[in-house]
Amino acid sequence: MDTPLPTNPWIGRTVGDRNRYRISDHLGGGGMGDVFLAVDTLLGQEVAIKMVKERLVSTADLRKRFEREVLLCAAIKSDNVVQVKDYGVTADGYPFYVMEYLTGQTLGQLLRQEKRLSRARSAYIMHQICAGLQLAHEGVIMWHDGSADTERVQVIHRDLKPENIFLISTSLGELVKILDFGIAKIANNHLAATNTGLFMGTFQYASPEQLEVRKDLDERADIYSLGIILYEMLSGTDPFGCSERRDVNGLCWVRSHISEKPTPLRSQPGCEQLPEPLEAAVMRCLQKSPRDRFASVKELDRAIQNAIGMRFDNVAAGANISQTSHSAQNTTLEDADRSLTILTYEPTIAEPPKQHSDRSEIQPAQTLTEISLKRLESLLAKYIGPIASLVLKKELAACTHFIDLVERLSAHVPANKQKEFQSFSMELLGGGNHPLTVIQPKTTKPSSDSGAISAFTINLRNVPVDENFVHRCEHELADLIGPMAKLIVQRSMKGKNSVPDLVEAIALQIPNPQTANEFRRRVIN
Structure with missing residues (x-):
């Protein structure tokens, strides 16, 4: 007779006001809590429940502090922060909060699959993280109990790491959501109440001031963690080499964060061609003293975008790319079915570019239609993912000929796939060194309702x-x-x-x- 596999004791239980949430599955867990799939029996929707592992001390004060932290998290309204819907404490003292249920993967899972990411995709992910953090760091409005008085409260994440960054594929591109806002603070509240002076967080991504258990943390602690994450996305390793050691432990990370100098990003294998300003931005995040880091995530985001020459104006709409090195001439053309705008990209330099010996003779101008653009974007996406649309827009603005475009796009593709991509692209575009003229649908400003x-x-x-x-x-x-x-x-x-x-x-x-x-x-x- 087969012995039944042990199941999580929470599965099958109901929690919440009037037993609103029925727990159906265990989705995962970490040092501070477990995540469960549950059904909201009132609305008939699937939700995720984070169950904090530590029981709350049975005092009214600590429960109020837990409620305050969850309400702060719920008040962060951003497309890039997971939505907190409800909260509570179980009959046996375990605090929990209810979140929207997401489908996708964490940044940690992606990095384990791909090791490292392109600079464009890394910047795109970081841009969305910064957008979510900015609202939290600027503060959320809270009401005082029993009065109409309000206060603005700054919210620091305290446990930023790849496992707390969730990636969702959408029709508009890759959407990034930050998970677990405030759970480290909730755990710290428990430790403070029990007089346990321990660090709560993740050693690998914690700032020096967190490891020193300082109480005056501000947004620059999160910026340090972002520096570690961005370094890992670009290089595939950490700045101190701890993850490469067989005997890695918490003390290794503590010593590294507090006293060791991080390895320059561009000295890592495969990172030699990264722009120096990008390296400078990453290394500034990793300064030991908070005062030497970026003052805000908005400043960090701007530095990253400047370093790679891209602009992410509207993530939800797929992000518009602005580039200052080239200009566009716009001519409106009436078509039988729709209005089109012809965008002819020309270099601002007056002198004609020198011709390379391996290029074919320049052929008459040829149009790259909307359909061709979509096919090229789909092809590129197979190699670099949802960031393809942004990369294509950027490189279109910098090119004058088909071959230029293919070569620039292939630089974003993994080295072992570049020749394959170039071959498919030239076949798709019809080959030849045609001057590049792009036809795209004319964009119209959406009417307000x-x-x-x-x-x-x-x-x-x-x-x-x-x-x-x-x-x-x-x-x-x-x-x-x-x-x-x-x-x-x-x-x-x-x-x-x-x-x-x-x-x-x-x-x-x-x-x-x-x-x-x-x-x-x-x-x-």
């Missing part, structure tokens, strides 16, 4: 607020900003007798304008 919303609002001016509408507001707002929704709605109801007045009062308390507009759209449509 604010007019429609305003007209609809006028029609609702005399509609009174009822209980069903209040519940709807609470539900939609909770989906957008988390557990603070009910409190915000209840406070906004004072003196608001019509639907538009209540909606606007709630929207004005949402710090992110895009989120506020989304809330308006949901509840008045």
